[in-house]
Amino acid sequence: MRVLAALSGGVDSAVAAARAVDAGHDVVGVHMALSRTRDQFRTGSRGCCSIEDAGDARRAADVLGIPYYVWDLSERFEETVVADFLAEYEAGRTPNPCVRCNEHIKFAALLDKAVALGFDAVCTGHYARIERAADGTPELHRARDAAKDQSYVLAVMGPQRLARSLFPLGDVASKDETRAEAAARGLSVSAKPDSYDICFVADGDTQGFLRARLGSREGEVVDTTGAVVGTHDGAYAYTVGQRKGLALGRPAPDGRPRYVLAVEPVRNRVVVGPVEELAVGSVEADRAVWFGAAPSTPTACTVQVRAHGAPVDGTAVAGPGGTLHVDLGADAGLRGVAPGQSLVLYDGTRVLGQATVTGTRKATTPSPERAGTAAGTPAGAGAGGRA
Structure with missing residues (x-):
């Protein structure tokens, strides 16, 4: 297959591209330039859009012996991901920009352009698995390494885009294994720190960013x-x-x-x-995306509302117009679910679907001893990191 490998400049995407080469694919590397005002160096930068990252991606492509290009997607990124981030906070909701980046950039703008240029698939360094159902339909599953699993932020992509995606790191046992493989391949990014927080908020001050943009x-x-x-x-x-x-x-x-x-x-x-008062008994959501048929009757599943949150038991049923209603187990202990958050449904490791939270109803019998840590989540938390 002709494969376009998205090279962020990090270790995950570099090793994923290397594995695609090893699998015999015709691989071309591309770095997405997402910001025209990005920091020149990583010092003080916590995201993944620095000029240093573009240089690291180029060096990785050189080691792998594959062609390398930089695509300027900064205008699309600003108009979709950043604009959505600002609009959601201004409307009193809590967005996840990594979900929107996967939806609008990595598996829309990038994939659409790749297909138009004759590529068969896009390869990224996300930690998730693609398995095939009995009829050959691709299924999105959690990664083998639960600590690195990124199926939550990928669930928005839907089955059609999943069919043109490759996630070579889905079966990796740990990030240490990825780093060791990168070092063995001579990739200079093997010891590069992970990105975290929001890539376009380089100093990590989300409130300061919002205040500067919104006043x-x-x-x-x-x-x-x-x-x-x-x-x-x-x-x-x-x-x-x-x-x-x-x-x-x-x-x-x-x-x-x-x-x-x-x-x-x-x-x-x-x-x-x-x-x-934060205890949640049920959740309403819209803009649902399904991997398979939407549940027309109440269906048991597990529910996750944060990128690294623990899944809880629930019962989901799809409504008209892409809406979704989820009742949570009596002892779910879920708290502080905000409108705008992404809600992902699972059957075991398999992703059933994804939707955006519009509201919640209070639990009638909250369980205080199972509060977890979500109630302390500061504004802007929930980024999914580099792929």
Whole structure:
């Protein structure tokens, strides 16, 4: 096959391309330039769009002996991923930019261009597996290494794009194995640190990025009774479940921590309250993407709402117009689910589908001892990292 290997400049994509070469494919490497204002060097940069990354990708292609190109997708990236990120926060929702990048850039703009140029598939360094059903239909599955699994951020791609994708690292036992293979192949990126956080927020200051783009908008922070307990510079900088960085003027009457319960963009108001108010019993979502038939009747599955969150038991049923309703198990312990988050359904390791959260209903019998760590998630968390 003619394969276009997306080379981010990291170790994962380099080893994935190498494996595609070993498999006998005709491989061409391409680096996607996603920002025209990216940092020149990685010092102080936590993302994956630096000029240094483009140079690392070129050196990897040289070692592998494959052609190498740089494609400028910065305008498409700004118009889709960055614009969506800003619009979602401004509307009081919590987006995952890695999901949108996979949807609009890696498996839309990149794949569409690759197909137009005569390539059969796109190869990336994502940690996920593609298996075949009995009828030959491709299925998206979790990676062998659960700690690196990226099926959550890939679920938005859908079955047609999955059919033209290769994920050579899906069966790797650990990231250490990937690094060892890169070193054995003479790839200089073998010890390169992983990227994390949001690639277009180079310093990791998501609130600062939002404030610079959306401006300062002072408003009130209120409790569940409507009493003002603090102020903020922009409701868009907060997300449901957030605990840190609230800077409230007075403690709760009982002295317990407060969490963000709701973001009200029209009133520019943030509502805070006790952690028990974050317990989720059911979730509504829309823009569903299915790998196979949508569940027309309540179907048991596991549900994941964060890139590295633990899956919980649930029952899902598809509604009209791409909507989805999910009831969670009585002891699911899921908290702080925000509108805008990606919700992915699994049957074992197999991805059933994906949708975007529009709202939640409170659990009737919350389980405090199973709060997990999600309630402390700060604004901007949930990026999926380099592939």
